[in-house]
Amino acid sequence: MEHGNIHEPIKYVRRAHWQTEALNWLGSRFFWVSAAATLALSIWLVYYAMHFSSAVAISPEATQTAADLIFKLKIGLTVSLLVFGICFSVNFVGDYALPVTLLGIAALFFFAPSWLPWSGIVSDPRVENMAALTSMAMGALSFAGIALGIGAVLYQVVDASIRVRQRIKYGGREEALGKTEVKEEEDEIRNVFFGKCWQLPFCRKFIRQSCPIYHSRRTCWKERVGCMCEESVILDALHGKVIPRDAIAAARYIPQNTRLSPEQKAERCRNCVIYNEHQRHKYNLLLPAAIVLTAAAYIILHEGLLTATNRALRDIDSAVSRFAFTTAESGKKLVDPVPGFLDEVMLILLMLFVLSQMVRLIEFAVFKLKI
Numbered sequence: 487m488e489h490g491n492i493h494e495p496i497k498y499v500r501r502a503h504w505q506t507e508a509l510n511w512l513g514s515r516f517f518w519v520s521a522a523a524t525l526a527l528s529i530w531l532v533y534y535a536m537h538f539s540s541a542v543a544i545s546p547e548a549t550q551t552a553a554d555l556i557f558k559l560k561i562g563l564t565v566s567l568l569v570f571g572i573c574f575s576v577n578f579v580g581d582y583a584l585p586v587t588l589l590g591i592a593a594l595f596f597f598a599p600s601w602l603p604w605s606g607i608v609s610d611p612r613v614e615n616m617a618a619l620t621s622m623a624m625g626a627l628s629f630a631g632i633a634l635g636i637g638a639v640l641y642q643v644v645d646a647s648i649r650v651r652q653r654i655k656y657g658g659r660e661e662a663l664g665k666t667e668v669k670e671e672e673d674e675i676r677n678v679f680f681g682k683c684w685q686l687p688f689c690r691k692f693i694r695q696s697c698p699i700y701h702s703r704r705t706c707w708k709e710r711v712g713c714m715c716e717e718s719v720i721l722d723a724l725h726g727k728v729i730p731r732d733a734i735a736a737a738r739y740i741p742q743n744t745r746l747s748p749e750q751k752a753e754r755c756r757n758c759v760i761y762n763e764h765q766r767h768k769y770n771l772l773l774p775a776a777i778v779l780t781a782a783a784y785i786i787l788h789e790g791l792l793t794a795t796n797r798a799l800r801d802i803d804s805a806v807s808r809f810a811f812t813t814a815e816s817g818k819k820l821v822d823p824v825p826g827f828l829d830e831v832m833l834i835l836l837m838l839f840v841l842s843q844m845v846r847l848i849e850f851a852v853f854k855l856k857i
């Protein structure tokens with residue numbers, strides 16, 4: 487009887503892609519530089535907003551120079567905030583709080599024109615061209631916030647698609663393989679979708695022939711005993727024990743483990759490569775379900791969702807414009823009362839964000855909680 491060495495450990499060779507290495511290197515180097523630049527430029531713009539809100543009129547040339555400088559600060563802040571967002575994501579990649587943190591930072595900048603006057607940091611400008619400069623300085627903070635917000639949503643979407651590709655292919659196999667030290671049966675790989683343990687790739691032929699789980703047509707994780715966790719199953723296979731081919735008779739040979747509690751046995755399964763393969767199948771089922779659900783919600787509730795998005799954008803717009811002072815430019819409403827292209831784009835981004843969070847939730851439930 488031919489069989490491999492069941493105690494032979496799996497050797498994992500992690501190929502460090504140069505792109506990952508480079509990203510990590512840049513992430514650690516630029517993190518503090520971009521954080522310091524973001525802080526400095528934000529303080530500069532806040533100082534300008536404070537200064538111009540309390541200043542008396544200046545010459546048109548000086549106003550133009552100040553406007554040009556604010557524009558440059560706006561570009562600088564947007565770039566440094568985006569670099570900070572990328573470095574932050576590289577440093578905290580995989581952290582469940584990452585999207586919320588990034589969106590929180592984006593919101594802080596986006597709502598600067600609301601909370602700066604509200605907190606008393608920026609006062610009510612008395613002169614018209616000073617009001618325009620104050621508004622520009624606060625608008626620059628807001629613009630950088632929008633850029634980070636869109637970047638954070640797009641990052642979530644890209645991250646989710648990469649994770650999905652890996653999980654569909656490997657599931658939780660890598661973590662489980664590290665603990666159970668087994669490899670796939672190469673001579674006879676089978677993988678029946680939602681199959682029983684003996685229909686999955688990790689059922690080893692030489693053990694299966696003497697395995698009561700197989701002959702009773704049951705599933706090991708339901709019995710909480712199997713070839714990866716019960717020594718007796720392996721020993722019986724090594725001794726070539728004959729198990730009746732009849733399913734009912736074979737069931738009587740399934741070993742009973744009374745030393746461990748049900749929770750301990752469940753924990754054993756959660757760390758087992760066989761159960762993790764079963765979990766991968768669950769993931770492959772739940773993932774399209776989440777995509778279909780999101781697409782269906784978008785199509786069926788489109789009218790209502792679009793109106794709600796438009797209303798939310800208008801609320802934000804009026805919250806911002808309440809503090810944006812009266813000039814011909816700044817008095818203009820950004821969002822139309824009738825839903826249009828901007829609302830549609832925002833709705834699509836929102837739906838993609840919701841989908842990426844649903845994917846993370848499914849991943850967490852299936853591969854961390856092992857539900």
Ligand code: SF4
Nearest residue numbers: 683684689697712713
């Ligand atoms: S317990 Fe192991 S050997 Fe037995 S049928 Fe299941 S996977 Fe195969």
Ligand code: SF4
Nearest residue numbers: 706712714715755758
């Ligand atoms: S740990 Fe669970 S899934 Fe793995 S062999 Fe044992 S019973 Fe089956």
